[in-house]
Every structure is written in C-alpha cells, then in structure tokens.
Amino acid sequence: MVFRKGKSAAETKKHERRKIMLKKMRVITMFIMTALLLSALPGHAALNAVSTDVNPANGFPLWYQDTAGVALEQCNFMVVPDDPAFNGTAAQNADLNCIAGEAEEAFWWAAEVAVGPTSADVASSLLVLAIEGAFLTPNPDGANQDGQQASFARVRIRIDVNTAGDYTVTHPFGVESFPGVVPGAGFDINMTRDIGGLALDFATTLTGDIGPFLQCLNPAPPAGYLGNFALPCTVTGSPLGTNIFEIVGPTSTASTDQFNVSGKLFSGLSPAGLTFPERTVGTADPAPQIVTITNTTLNPMTVGAPTFAGTDPADFSLAIAPTGINPCDPATPLPGTVPPNPPSTCTMEVVFNPAVPAGGLAGLGARSATMTVPITDPPGAAALPVVLLSGTAVNNISAPASHDFGQVLINGTSSQTVTVSNSGTSNLTVTSAAVSGGNAPEFAIQGNTCTAAPVLPGGTCDITVVLAPTSGGAKTTTLTINSDDPVTPNLALPLTGVGATSAEIAGQAGAEGGGGGGGGCFIATAAFGSYMADDVMVLRKFRDTRLLTNAPGKVFVELYYRYSPPVADYIAEHEALRTATRIALTPVVYSVKYPVHVLMITGLVIGGIAYRSRKVKRYN
Known part of the structure; x- marks a missing residue:
C-alpha cells in the first residue's frame, strides 16, 4: 500500500502538470486564432x-x-x-x-x-x-x-x-x-x-x-x-x-x-502668392523665389510651361538658368504617390525684373501679375492653379527737391550741401554735376564726392554748392546730376537764394530771432555770409536748445540782441574782419557740434600741463 500510495502521488503530480500545460496551450491557441482573425479584418489605412x-x-x-x-x-x-x-x-x-x-x-x-x-x-x-x-x-x-x-x-x-x-x-x-x-x-x-x-x-x-x-x-x-x-x-x-x-x-x-x-x-502648387522686395527698374532680380508643384495624386502629373497675365505680366518671368532642386520639365511627368512614400515635387524659379516706366517717376511703385501653371493628366487635379505675383519698382537716385540758401551777403559766400541717396537696389554711378540757367555764374560747385566711386544701395554722397551773389535780389539756378539711373539719368534740382546787404540780413535775422527761433545770430551771420549757413544753424540750435532753456542763458541772449547788431554791421563791411571772425568762431562751433571731443581734448591738455608742472617742480 505504501508503494502504491507513493506511485499515486507521483502520478497525481504529473497529471497536474499536464493540466497546466494544456491550459497554456489553449491560451496560446486562442491568442493565435485572435491574431489571425484580426489580420483578416480590413486594415485601417490612416x-x-x-x-x-x-x-x-x-x-x-x-x-x-x-x-x-x-x-x-x-x-x-x-x-x-x-x-x-x-x-x-x-x-x-x-x-x-x-x-x-x-x-x-x-x-x-x-x-x-x-x-x-x-x-x-x-x-x-x-x-x-x-x-x-x-x-x-x-x-x-x-x-x-x-x-x-x-x-x-x-x-x-x-x-x-x-x-x-x-x-x-x-x-x-x-x-x-x-x-x-x-x-x-x-x-x-x-x-x-x-x-x-x-x-x-x-x-x-x-x-x-x-x-x-x-x-x-x-x-x-x-x-x-x-x-x-x-x-x-x-x-x-x-x-x-x-x-x-x-x-x-x-x-x-x-x-x-x-x-x-x-x-x-490641394491645387498642387505652393505658395499661392509671391511678394518680391523692391527692385530697381531695368535690373534683374538676383534672388528668384520658388514655386513648388506637388503631385499628391497616385497618377503621373504633367506640369506645363506657365503663362503670365494681369497688370504687369512683362515684369515677371521664370529664371533663365534655374538652380533649384528638380526644376519642372513638361517632358518629364512627376511620378504619382506610392504610399508610404511622400509626394513627388518639382520647382519653378520666378524673377522680378520691372521694366523702365514710360511715364518717368510716375510709373514707379507697385507691380502685379498672375502666373498660371497648367497641370494635366491626374484625375481630380486642378487644371490651372494660379500664383499671385507682386513687387515694387523703384529707381536709384534721390535727393531733396530743392535747396534755399536764404539771404547771402552781397560779395559774400554761403554753401549748401546736396545729399544724393541711392534708394534703389543696384549701384548708382554719378558721372557729373553742373549748375546752369538763371544766375548760374553766381553759383559754383565747391565739392563733389559723388563721382569718386559708385554709390552702393542705401548709400549717400554729397555735392557742395556755393552761392556768391554779386548783386542784390533773388538768385536761381539748376543743379543737374548726371548718372546711370534708369528713370532720371539727368536729375534737375532748383537752387534759390537772395543777395542782400548787411542791413537787410541783420533786419531779417532780428525779425526771425525775436521769438527765439531761426535768426538772431548777427555776428555769425555777418561772418559766414548767410543766416542759412551750416555753422550759423549750429549756433542757432545751441541757442534754442541750451541758452534759452535757463535764466542765465536768456539774459546772455538778450544782451547779445541789444549790443551785437552794430558790431555785426561793421564786420560785414570788412572782409578781413569777416575772415578773422570766422576763424574765431570755428572752435566755438566745433565745441557745440562735438562737446565730448572738446572735453576729451581739454582734459588731455590740462593733464599734460599738470604733468609738466610736476616734472618742473621735481627738478627744481
């Protein structure tokens, strides 16, 4: 009995293991059958x-x-x-x-x-x-x-x-x-x-x-x-x-x-619009913009040559030598999409080359057109997607419309600086500048930095003109600036001034200076020949922004208005005194224009004197 009981226990243990194994096999079989069933169901493509x-x-x-x-x-x-x-x-x-x-x-x-x-x-x-x-x-x-x-x-x-x-x-x-x-x-x-x-x-x-x-x-x-x-x-x-x-x-x-x-x-074309930056008329755009055509269908797509229409179609075109990836070619259709691969694409490079307007400056400004790209072959594809194109046409040369010298002492001189700007997108070459017409003999070009080298886009140059009236009355002439600007190659700027006696200048300066504004610099006006001279304007600005903003300064200006006119008249009548006064006023003007520089120079001078004094004392 003992032997049989031991055998029965072993058999029982073996039987239990068999039952556990059968359960595991059933679970595995159910899992496999479920997986097979699921795999037979339609797939979710997403x-x-x-x-x-x-x-x-x-x-x-x-x-x-x-x-x-x-x-x-x-x-x-x-x-x-x-x-x-x-x-x-x-x-x-x-x-x-x-x-x-x-x-x-x-x-x-x-x-x-x-x-x-x-x-x-x-x-x-x-x-x-x-x-x-x-x-x-x-x-x-x-x-x-x-x-x-x-x-x-x-x-x-x-x-x-x-x-x-x-x-x-x-x-x-x-x-x-x-x-x-x-x-x-x-x-x-x-x-x-x-x-x-x-x-x-x-x-x-x-x-x-x-x-x-x-x-x-x-x-x-x-x-x-x-x-x-x-x-x-x-x-x-x-x-x-x-x-x-x-x-x-x-x-x-x-x-x-x-x-x-x-x-x-989706039309197959992106972006839907291109906006080009300002461009000088008559010059080609060095930076084309890209239009991408995408074949999102399952079928091959043929992309035809685009056509340009609208207000200014001649100002826009495809780049002659495209550099983009996979430029579109009507002879080579774009392959259809084969999921999970991404759609195939090709590109077109569009340039903005605004034409020179027939109406001169009035013809500058906004330019626009449409670019239609024919797309054929795939069912459901848009046949003629359109890209809206826009840009701004500009010229290069620009300058203030006129320059007024104001009153200038007869037989005196006054200068004005004409700043020429290149507001376009290509280099500006100024070939010459001259005054002509009216009282041209009394005007002269004293300096010209514009012809020294091409003016880069965004850059400027200066032409300095001097008026030296030999008689009283209004003075006019025209400054003509010749350049390679495509719209205004001969830019004409009117110049005006008035020849006046010292009494007339003093009277005008006093009339304008009484309120703390434009004139009132009698001695400086007499020395430099015009109350519109650059150095006189510097001194007037110093008076208005510094002296007239505090009580001591106002007292100084009042005393100056009271006692300086006779002195100014005397200086205006003697060229040697006018020259000496200009020399004397030069450091004053420089101090007003560049106060930091003057302080630095003054500090260095004082420091040098102090250092020299200490050395002298040491040796003594």
Whole structure:
C-alpha cells in the first residue's frame, strides 16, 4: 500500500502538470486564432503624408494627404463657394465659405453628423470626424500666437440615452463600446479622442484614427472638393466598409448614412502668392523665389510651361538658368504617390525684373501679375492653379527737391550741401554735376564726392554748392546730376537764394530771432555770409536748445540782441574782419557740434600741463 500510495502521488503530480500545460496551450491557441482573425479584418489605412511647407498666412501645413493620394488644403470654414447645383439655400451660401487664412480653428477635412439618428434608446446623437488645426495659446490681446499651431485627428461622439445599459457605436473609422451607460442631465456618452495636438508637431496627426478621407457619393461633390458641408450626403471611403453612424442600444438601433463632408483638394502648387522686395527698374532680380508643384495624386502629373497675365505680366518671368532642386520639365511627368512614400515635387524659379516706366517717376511703385501653371493628366487635379505675383519698382537716385540758401551777403559766400541717396537696389554711378540757367555764374560747385566711386544701395554722397551773389535780389539756378539711373539719368534740382546787404540780413535775422527761433545770430551771420549757413544753424540750435532753456542763458541772449547788431554791421563791411571772425568762431562751433571731443581734448591738455608742472617742480 505504501508503494502504491507513493506511485499515486507521483502520478497525481504529473497529471497536474499536464493540466497546466494544456491550459497554456489553449491560451496560446486562442491568442493565435485572435491574431489571425484580426489580420483578416480590413486594415485601417490612416493618412500618408503632411506638407513640410506652411501657409505664411497662419503657419499651418499646406496639406494633408491620405493613402489614396488625396491631398487637402486647410479651410477656415467647412463649405464650398457658391454652387447652385450642390449648395443649400441662398442664406447658407452667403454665410459659409471655404477661405484660407488665419482663424482660431480650421479644418483640412471633416465629416459630421450634427443631428444624429435617434431611437427608443437614443434621445440625441452627434458624430464629429476631422483633421483639424488650432492655436494652443492665444496672445493676451486675443490674437493667435505664432509657434502655438497644432493639428490633430479627432473622433468625437456625444449621445443622450433614454435607456440604461450597454451601447456600441459604429462609425467609418472604428467601433466604440460604452458599457453601463446611465441616463443623466448631460451627455451620457461623451467621448473625444484627439491624436496630435502638440505645438508645431504636425506629423503625429498622421497616426490618428482618421483616414482615408471620406468623400460624398450622393449627391456628388463639386469639382475640386470632397463634399459640400451645407448638404448631407452618403459617403464612400471607410477603410472598414462602415460608411454609417450606428448606435446599438439595449433594445433598439439608431443609424444613418448621411454625413456633412468638407474637404478642398490641394491645387498642387505652393505658395499661392509671391511678394518680391523692391527692385530697381531695368535690373534683374538676383534672388528668384520658388514655386513648388506637388503631385499628391497616385497618377503621373504633367506640369506645363506657365503663362503670365494681369497688370504687369512683362515684369515677371521664370529664371533663365534655374538652380533649384528638380526644376519642372513638361517632358518629364512627376511620378504619382506610392504610399508610404511622400509626394513627388518639382520647382519653378520666378524673377522680378520691372521694366523702365514710360511715364518717368510716375510709373514707379507697385507691380502685379498672375502666373498660371497648367497641370494635366491626374484625375481630380486642378487644371490651372494660379500664383499671385507682386513687387515694387523703384529707381536709384534721390535727393531733396530743392535747396534755399536764404539771404547771402552781397560779395559774400554761403554753401549748401546736396545729399544724393541711392534708394534703389543696384549701384548708382554719378558721372557729373553742373549748375546752369538763371544766375548760374553766381553759383559754383565747391565739392563733389559723388563721382569718386559708385554709390552702393542705401548709400549717400554729397555735392557742395556755393552761392556768391554779386548783386542784390533773388538768385536761381539748376543743379543737374548726371548718372546711370534708369528713370532720371539727368536729375534737375532748383537752387534759390537772395543777395542782400548787411542791413537787410541783420533786419531779417532780428525779425526771425525775436521769438527765439531761426535768426538772431548777427555776428555769425555777418561772418559766414548767410543766416542759412551750416555753422550759423549750429549756433542757432545751441541757442534754442541750451541758452534759452535757463535764466542765465536768456539774459546772455538778450544782451547779445541789444549790443551785437552794430558790431555785426561793421564786420560785414570788412572782409578781413569777416575772415578773422570766422576763424574765431570755428572752435566755438566745433565745441557745440562735438562737446565730448572738446572735453576729451581739454582734459588731455590740462593733464599734460599738470604733468609738466610736476616734472618742473621735481627738478627744481
């Protein structure tokens, strides 16, 4: 008995191990069968690619593409332009449009059942399926904030139930189970699943539940769209073959095959507009701008030669020798998309070369045109996408329209500096400058830095003109600046002045100086010959901004006005005194113009004297 009991125990232990092994085998078998069953079900294709280029108006990707090769661009509102064949009422058409630009929320694609099916178990229902974009964080002023753009794939189900129990919801991209639902005050089933939603991470959206895009079947969508959001339709495209919204409750089923669908086909061309910087007329743009053509379909695409039209078509053209990657060639079609590979692309380089206007300066300014690119072959592709082109035409040379020397002492001199600017985008070469006409013998060019070297874009040069009237009265002439400017090669600037006696100048200066403004510098005016002379203007500015802003300064100016006119008259009548006064006033003018330099020089002089004095004392 003992032996048999020991054998029975061993057998029992072996039997238990066999039972455990059989259980494990059954679990493994069930797992394998489940995997095989799942693999036999239709696959969920999702999305294939997202554009790496963004819309400059809002910072979101230009398009999303599904595995069927359908690429959609973003719209702020989920409808199509007015189309009597497919749109709803006139009021709907007036309120709903698909527009590109910036909004708090915008959609590449959406399919919605806003007023869903009902049954004995279902009081109300809502289904939202979308590829959506939004700004995560607005600015304090409410404006959308760049850098906070996000996209996501959304599945939203909201249901109010009449009956407690388990519910199963079938939609085009999956089946959702909701056990133990109890009727309540709010949404009894309230599920939102967003895949993505990270700032500037647009690729994660590709892994969401959405895709491929559903399209309207009946009624058919307008050309270039997947549906008209204003009209419900039956759809096609579910990867599971479930083109319905169905709710199975404890005692009844609610179902519909009517969806409101939005989606605008991407034109294949980006960006939609090019804005060129200012360009000097008659010069070629050294920096072309790129237009990219993308074949987001499954079929080969032929890209034809573009045509230019609009207001200024001759100002825009393709670059003669493109340097971009894979330039478009009508003889070489773009291959179709083969998921999961990204779409194929080619590029066109556009240059802005504004023509010289026939109307002179009046013809400068804004230039615009359109570029139409013929795209053929793939079904559903836009046949003639258009790029809007704009730029600004400018010339190079510019200068103040006129120069007035004011009153200048008869037989005296006064100088004016004419600053010439290159406001264009190419080098400006000034060949010569001369005064002519009117009282030209009394005007002379004293200095000219403009002809020394070409003036670079944004640079300036100076021409100094002197007026030395030999008689009283008005003096006029014309300064002509000759250059290679394409619009005004001979820029004419009027110069004016008045020859006057010292008494007339003193009277004018006193009349203007009494209020603390323009004149009043009697001695300086007599010395330099005109109250409009540069050095006199420096002293007047010092008086107005320094002396007249405090009590001691005002006293000084009042005493100067009282006693200096006779002295000024005497100086004006003697050239030697005028020269000596100019020399004496030069350090004063320099001190006013460059006070820091004067202080530094003064400090160095005082320091040198002190150092020298200490050395002398040491040796003594």
